[in-house]
Amino acid sequence: MRFALAILAAAVLAGTAAAQVETTRATVFAAASLTDAFPKIAPHARFSFAGSNALAAQIRQGAPADVFASANTALPEALHADGFCSKPVVFTRNTLVLIVPSSNPADIHSVYDLRRKGIKLVIADKGVPVGSYTLQVLKNMNLSAVLKNVVSRENDVREVLAKVALNEADAGFVYSTDARTVPKKVKVLKIPAWAQPKVQYGICVVSASHNKPGASAFIKRVLSPAGQKILLRYGFLPRVKR
């Protein structure tokens, strides 16, 4: 038993030692829409991309994140209020678009065409930021009735994108930055500016982080001119409206 415990203790020690070597390598929990841009800003960071709400829930359960980058400000603000992360700052903005498969099987040419019966519309779940933005757009356009045509509520924006890009769904709401990643597979239909929700991304340092210097360095990089330039290149909007 003592021998087994010794082996166990050695294994645990070795594991923590290995983890401690990488002090500068931040673990970043980031919204799925940042999947392509973030690794370009900090190639050496470790990323976990998912729906922002799932990531926030994981952080509340003690997940070992250093940075939380959310597709809204509400989730990091709520984490901050409960002492789970620092005061969030806005680091970029985005817009919502409607996408259809490039073959456009349901012949959709505007958001208003979604009212037609039998259309297979895929949106994100209401807890996911893009899901609540979608509901806002539909409300702004007085189109909440099209929710009847929803065939699936996905867990993050990239799952919505995948279902439309695969031609399984007739239409879906995603960020304009997601639509750009598969230009050959989906067609983008713009949403009028007056119906756009305010899509602001918030970032914060996780309070339980063991690597706060690494976390701060990552956030600094994202906010730096170089980081912002990369975000713009991927279609994100400047963090402050000009």
Place this chain on the structure above:
Amino acid sequence: MSLRRALFGALTFGAAALALVFLVLPVAAIFLRVPPRKLVHQLSSPIVTDALIVSAKTTAIAQLLILLFGTPLAYLVASRRFRGRSFVVTLIELPLVLPPAVAGLGLLAALGRSGLLGTDIPFTQTAVVLAVAFVASPLYIRQAIASFEAVDPNLVAAARTLGAGPERTFFHVVLPLARGGLAAGTALSFARGLGEFGATIMFAGSLQGVTQTLPLAIYSAFAIDFDTAIAMGALLVAVSAALLILLKLVLAWQPSRQTSSFLSARSS
């Protein structure tokens, strides 16, 4: 010498205790996390009841299809010797070792709108049934093959000599003798079907009251309301445990040979 023996005993006991605690702890934690009264309250939310209905309905239909089509397949494989038989058995077992996400991709590639057969099945309850049937059927069919093989061929031959046709022999001799193993296979594949997640979320999506099964609802609730997720988890633990106990009871009723055929799960 006796020191070594004592050390060996202590090590074995310690490792066994550690393994047991490791297996029990997460399950116990689910029930300790939310007090029973709150648990019952969470279970009455429409998200939970809708998911429970979708899960029960799709898993039951899938299981029916598995029995209806899997039993003849298992019987043929068990009673015939033909070239490529072990290849067929491998094909049957493949979904068992396939990652569920790969199963979802395969179903989309085969039955998606722009898939091989080009159907309108994705996002419907039928899609959930097919996903469940695909991942759960090998558990039943494997077990059914083993149970049919364990039936004494002399009894089958005697029935045929006495003038019973193949159909009568099957229903009156083979099926009753194999029923314990078949029931065990049914319980196992039902439990696997109830827990199906990856293939379903890829092939059928997730919509409350239509395609959102309990595991999908747990995943979705996890990001919004941890207590509801835990309550649904407790529900699934209870149902799965009941199935397992049922399985043990069924096996206990059977002659020991059938029990061992289940345990060795011959796949020849």
